[in-house]
Amino acid sequence: MLYVILIAAIVIFWLVAIDRPVLKVKFEEGKISQEKGHFPPTFKHNVIDIASHAPFSGELKVYQQRTGVKLVFSKQVPKKVQQRIRNVFPHQGFKSKGNKKAS
Known part of the structure; x- marks a missing residue:
């Protein structure tokens, strides 16, 4: 019984604590590193x-969520650059994996 609880705790930790972005991009002085x-x-x-x-230097991460995608920028990326990247982001290129029925 104890091993079941231990395995469940490890699985829960893996699902919650591990950072799993769909896309991760690092920038150094305006170049993709x-x-x-x-x-x-x-x-x-x-x-x-x-x-x-x-x-700019910094990092961009894209996470897949139930409602769509979420863009997360590091603090080094200026707000104006963040907005320009959000404006060109292709939401159609990052479809959610689940099948949604049209009602």
Whole structure:
């Protein structure tokens, strides 16, 4: 019985505490230094263009949620750059995995 509780605790910890973004991009002085996950080509082109005009360092993470996607920026990314990236973000490129019935 104890092993079942231990396994359940490990699974709950894994689901809650582990950071699992769909896309993770690191920037250093306006250049993409690291990317992990699905990065649509048009979005990548737009982000590179934004970063070349206003160089910044920081990190962008995209999380999949039930209601859609959530963009999370590190504190080093300026607010104006964050808004420009949000404006070009392709919400259609990050569809939720579940099947939704149209009513």
